[in-house]
Amino acid sequence: MSDAAITAAVESAVARGYHRLRTSALSHIEAEPFLRAGFEPDQQLALLTRPIQSGFSHRGAGFAIREAHQNGSIAIRRGRRRDHPSVLAVDQAAFEPLWRLDQAGLLDALRATPFRHFRVVRSDADTVLTGYAISGRSGPAGYLQRLAISPHHQGQGTGATLVIDGLRWMARWGATRAWVNTPQHNTGALRLYEHLGFELVPPGLQVLETVLEP
Helix, strand or coil, X not given: CCHHHHHHHHHXXXXXXXXXXXXXXXXXHHHXXXXXXXXXXXXXXXXXXXXXXXXXXXXXXXHHXXXXXXXXXXXXXECCHHHXXXXXXXXXXXXXXXXXXXXXXXXXHHCCCCEEEEEEEEECCCCCCCEEEEEEEECCEEEEEEEEXXXXXXXXXXXXXXXXXXXXXXXXXXXXXXXXXXXXXXXXXXXXXXXXXXXXXXXXXXXEEEECCC
16 A cells, blocks of 8 residues: 555545544555554564365364264354344454454455355354354465354364364365464464464564544
8 A cells, every 4th residue: 555545544534533543454564654654553463374285174173173073062054144143242252342343344354355154153052153254265365264252162172163164165165275363462363273284474464553633
């Protein structure tokens, strides 16, 4: 994004009454013009990637996953529009305020790539959703765009089940590499992704922010 385009965006935000402006996740090269315009780092994100082989499978995905499938305790299905309120409830519970989605944000996530894979899960003991994932694909690149698990169901294999399901979908449609990012302090997510074969790509990404003055 050019310096002139950033200046125009800031001026437009001021004219519309906004008091603060935050970027999406940017590489360090993408961040340079924003830093010149006075934006400051707000969040540091870890960027991870892994290759996807045709017919993807993952051995040793964890005892919790095997147990869940053997016992039929995790039910995964396609996400539908009527699931949106429940999906947003899971999202609100799973993320800190900065990263929570509202309805508009959820729709943006579902439209972020040309092709998407939207899945929700619940356990047999629950009547409400316990997690969801949105994966996307653009050409040979696959993206784990969103993964949220209800806090009471974390650490039970649900997240890994959803990630593996997304990777298999990417492989089935010809994607050769998967990407995901997460806040650097989200150690649980980092352990999950690294356990499933993802590797860190330094220096990661960053979210920038600026306070607007009328």
